[in-house]
Amino acid sequence: xxxxxxxxxxxxxxxxxxxxxxxxxxDNHREFFRLTAEERASGxxxxxxxxxxxxxxxxxxxxxxxxxxxxxxxRASRLLxxxxxxxxxxxxxxxxxxxxxxxxxxxxxxxxxFRQLGYRAPALEAAxxxxxxxxxxxxxEMMPNRRLGVLNAERKAGxxxxxxxxxxxxxxxxxxxxxxxxxxxNIAYDITHTVFHLTNWGEAPDRIPPEIASYLTLYLPAxxxxxxxxxxxxxxxxxxxxxxxxxxxxxxxxxxxxxxAAQSDAGAMPAxxxxxxxxxxxxxxxxxxxxxxxxxxxxxxxxRALQSA
Amino acid sequence: MPLSAVVADVATGVVLAxxxxxxxxxxxxxxxxxxxxxxxxxxxxxxxxxxxxALDHRSAPAGAxxxxxxxxxxxxxxxxxxxxxxxxxxxxxxxxxxxxLLPGDPGxxxxxxxxxxxxxxxxxxxxxxxxxxxxxxxxxxxxxxxLAPDLxxxxxxxxxxxxxxxxxxxxxxxxxxAAGLGRWLARLPHVPPxxxxxxGLVFVQQxxxxxxxxxLHVVAARQFYGRGG
Numbered sequence: 442x443x444x445x446x447x448x449x450x451x452x453x454x455x456x457x458x459x460x461x462x463x464x465x466x467x468d469n470h471r472e473f474f475r476l477t478a479e480e481r482a483s484g485x486x487x488x489x490x491x492x493x494x495x496x497x498x499x500x501x502x503x504x505x506x507x508x509x510x511x512x513x514x515x516r517a518s519r520l521l522x523x524x525x526x527x528x529x530x531x532x533x534x535x536x537x538x539x540x541x542x543x544x545x546x547x548x549x550x551x552x553x554x555f556r557q558l559g560y561r562a563p564a565l566e567a568a569x570x571x572x573x574x575x576x577x578x579x580x581x582e583m584m585p586n587r588r589l590g591v592l593n594a595e596r597k598a599g600x601x602x603x604x605x606x607x608x609x610x611x612x613x614x615x616x617x618x619x620x621x622x623x624x625x626x627n628i629a630y631d632i633t634h635t636v637f638h639l640t641n642w643g644e645a646p647d648r649i650p651p652e653i654a655s656y657l658t659l660y661l662p663a664x665x666x667x668x669x670x671x672x673x674x675x676x677x678x679x680x681x682x683x684x685x686x687x688x689x690x691x692x693x694x695x696x697x698x699x700x701x702a703a704q705s706d707a708g709a710m711p712a713x714x715x716x717x718x719x720x721x722x723x724x725x726x727x728x729x730x731x732x733x734x735x736x737x738x739x740x741x742x743x744x745r746a747l748q749s750a
Numbered sequence: 751m752p753l754s755a756v757v758a759d760v761a762t763g764v765v766l767a768x769x770x771x772x773x774x775x776x777x778x779x780x781x782x783x784x785x786x787x788x789x790x791x792x793x794x795x796x797x798x799x800x801x802x803x804a805l806d807h808r809s810a811p812a813g814a815x816x817x818x819x820x821x822x823x824x825x826x827x828x829x830x831x832x833x834x835x836x837x838x839x840x841x842x843x844x845x846x847x848x849x850x851l852l853p854g855d856p857g858x859x860x861x862x863x864x865x866x867x868x869x870x871x872x873x874x875x876x877x878x879x880x881x882x883x884x885x886x887x888x889x890x891x892x893x894x895x896x897l898a899p900d901l902x903x904x905x906x907x908x909x910x911x912x913x914x915x916x917x918x919x920x921x922x923x924x925x926x927x928a929a930g931l932g933r934w935l936a937r938l939p940h941v942p943p944x945x946x947x948x949x950g951l952v953f954v955q956q957x958x959x960x961x962x963x964x965x966l967h968v969v970a971a972r973q974f975y976g977r978g979g
Contacts, residue, residue: 448878620946621913622920622928622953656944659910663917666880670922 448662450690451697453746459701460739461513463732464503466708467496468516473725474528486538487547492729493528494551497521498642499737501554505644506744525560532562539568544577546591553597566598579603585612586631589638597641610639615653621660626676629664632657633679636686643741646686658687669696674703675712678734685741690749692742700738710735756787757794761962764795767802767809768969775802778815783822792823796840796891797847798966804851804895805973817852817861820844824864836888838869839901843892850896874904882908883915883931890930890967893937895974906938913945920950925958929967936970936977951978 474496476489500517503509509517529535532555535548542548549569552562572578573595583591588609592602610616614628615635624632636657640646649657661684668677677700684690705716709724710731717727760780767775777799781788792799799820802809824845829838845866848854855861873885886905892898905912912931919928932951935941951968955978958964971977 618944620949621944622917622946622950624917624921659942659944660914660917662879663914663921666918667921 448691448693448695450692450746450749451694451742453743453750455694455697455701456692456739456742456746457508458739459697459704460503460736460743461510462704462708463710463735463739464513464516464520464708466705466732467729467736468520469707470721470725470729471520471523473722473729474524476528476534481534481537486534490534490538490547490551492733493524494554495730495733496524497551497554497558499733499740501558502642502644502737503740504558506740508740508743508747521555521558525555529555532560532565536562536565536568539565539572543568544572544575544581546578546581546594549598550590550594553594556598569598569600573600573603584631585609585614585616586635586638589613589635593638593641610635610650610653615656618652618656621656621663624660624664624667626673629668629676630679632664633676633683636683637679640686642737643682643686646688649686654688657683658689661687662691662693665693665696669699672703672714673712674700674710675731675734678710678731678738681738682734682741685738685745690742690745692746697742700735704735708732751787753787753790753794756781756785756791758962760791760795760799761966764798764801765962765965765969768805768966768973770808775809776813776816778813778819781819783815783819788819789823789826792820792844793827793840795963795966797843797894797897798891798970800844800847800851801894801966801970812852814853817848817854820848820852824848828864829867835870835873836885838867839889839892839898842866842869843889843894843897846897847894871900871904874901874908879908879911879914880918882911883918884927886912886915886934887919887927887930890933893930893933893970893974902937905934906940909935909938909941912938913942916945916947916950920954923957925954925961925964926967928954929958929964929971932978933967933971933975936972936975948978 474492476486480486480489500521503513503517525531535552539548548565552565592604592606592609595602613635614631636649639648661680665677665680668680681700684692704710709716709728711717711728712731717724763775763780766772781791781799803812827841829841845863849863854863877885889901892901912935916928916931916935919931932947932954935947941947951971955965955968968978972979
C-alpha cells in the first residue's frame with residue numbers, strides 16, 4: 442500500500458453518541474413504522490416491510506456488538522418486541538405475505554433476523570420449506586447483490602443456502618473489481634449491500650475476500666469524500682459501515698464529525714443535506730432509513746474503536 | 751484574445767505535434783515572442799511548451815526564437831520568497847526542460863539558464879491524499895521524461911493516494927485534474943491495476959469535451975509512457 446499516514450480516528454464517545462441519538466429518535470417515532478390495514482389489504486406491504494426488516498437487523502447489530510449502554514439496550518429490545526408483536530402481528534403478516542406470494546423470498550428475508558433473535562413463526566417456516574423445493578426459488582431473476590441477501594437470509598434462518606455463496610459474490614459488481622471512478626449513486630449502493638450481505642451486516646468482516654478488501658481499502662476514501670461533498674448522509678452512512686468491515690478501519694474523525702453534525706437535534710439523520718420539512722409521517726418516510734443506518738454505523742464504529750483501543 | 755484562449759491554442763499546437771500531425775512544432779510559431787501574453791501562457795503550461803522537442807521527429811530543431819520566448823517567461827515570473835511550492839516546482843521544471851531541450855550556452859552569461867531554485871518537498875510525503883492529488887495535478891507538466899526525478903521518486907511512494915485522487919477528480923468531473931493525475935500515474939511504477947488507468951485516460955478526454963489542456967495530458971501519457979492508448 443503506497444499511501445501516507447492514515448487519517449486521525451474519531452473518538453469512541455463521538456461514534457457512540459450518533460447512534461444513541463438516532464435510536465432515541467427511532468424509538469420516539471416507532472408508531473410510523475406501522476402497517477395500516479389498507480396497506481395490508483392493498484399489496485403495498487412489501488414497501489413497508491423493508492424498514493421493519495432493517496429495524497430488526499440493526500437492533501440485532503446493537504446486541505451483537507455489545508456497545509449499547511443499558512438504556513440503549515432496553516430501547517432496542519422494546520423496539521424489537523414492538524416490531525414483532527405490533528407491526529408483524531406476531532409473524533402473521535409474514536405468513537400471510539408468503540401465502541399471497543409463495544415463491545417470493547421477501548418474508549424469509551425479514552423473518553430470518555427475528556428468528557435468530559428468538560421469535561418464531563412455524564407456519565411461515567413450513568411454507569418457505571415447500572417453496573424452496575422449487576427450481577423457481579433458485580432462479581428468480583434479481584440483482585446479484587440482492588441474491589446474496591437471499592442466500593444470507595437462508596443462512597441466518599438455519600437453511601442450507603440455495604446456491605454457492607462465492608459464485609454469487611463473483612457475479613456482483615464488487616466481485617469483479619471494476620474501474621473505481623465509475624462508481625455513481627446506484628453502484629455505490631450495490632457495493633454497500635454486497636458488503637452487508639457478505640459479512641452478515643458486519644458480523645463476519647473476514648468473509649470479504651482479500652482482493653475485495655484491498656480494493657475497498659484503496660478506493661473507499663475517495664468514494665466517502667465524494668458523498669461527503671454531496672452531503673448524502675444516507676449513502677455516506679452506509680460507506681462508513683463498509684469502512685468498519687475492513688481489516689484496518691479508518692473511522693476518519695473529519696468525516697465522522699461532519700456526519701454527526703448533520704444529525705437533527707432530535708437525533709434524526711437527514712438523507713441528504715438538511716432535514717426535510719412537512720408532515721411528521723412524510724418526514725419519517727424520508728429519514729427513517731438514514732437514521733437506522735446511523736445506528737448501524739455508530740454501533741460498528743464504536744465496536745471497532747474499542748477493539749483497537 | 752484572453753489568456754485562456756492563448757493557452758488553449760498553444761496546448762492544441764503541442765497536442766498536434768505530439769500526435770505527429772501537421773507541420774513540425776516550433777514554440778515561437780505557436781507563441782510568437784511579441785505576443786504580450788506569451789510569458790503568462792508559458793507560466794501556465796510550464797515545461798509542456800517544450801514537450802514536442804523531447805520527441806525529435808515531431809519538431810523542428812529548437813532555435814534562438816524559441817529560446818527567447820522562454821527566457822522572457824523565466825524573467826517575467828521568477829518565484830518570489832512567498833511563492834507557492836507548486837509555482838517553484840513549475841518554474842524549476844521549465845528551467846530543467848529548457849536546459850535539456852533548448853540551445854542555451856552555459857559559457858555565455860547572457861545565454862546561461864537560471865539556477866534552479868530550491869523547492870520544498872516535505873508535502874510529497876506528508877500531504878493527505880486529497881491535497882497531494884491537487885498539487886500533483888497542478889505539476890502534471892513535470893510528468894515528462896527525465897524531468898524532476900526527485901518529485902517522481904517521491905510520488906512513486908504515493909501511487910495509491912494519486913489513484914484515489916484520480917477517482918475523486920473523475921467523480922467531481924474535474925477533467926483537468928483527472929488528466930494531470932492520470933499522466934503522473936502513467937509515468938510511475940506500481941499503479942494499482944484495478945484503477946483502469948488506460949480506459950480512464952480515454953474516458954477523461956472524451957468527457958472533457960475538447961479541452962486542449964486535458965488533451966495535452968492525455969496525449970503526453972500516451973506518447974511518453976504508452977498509457978491510455
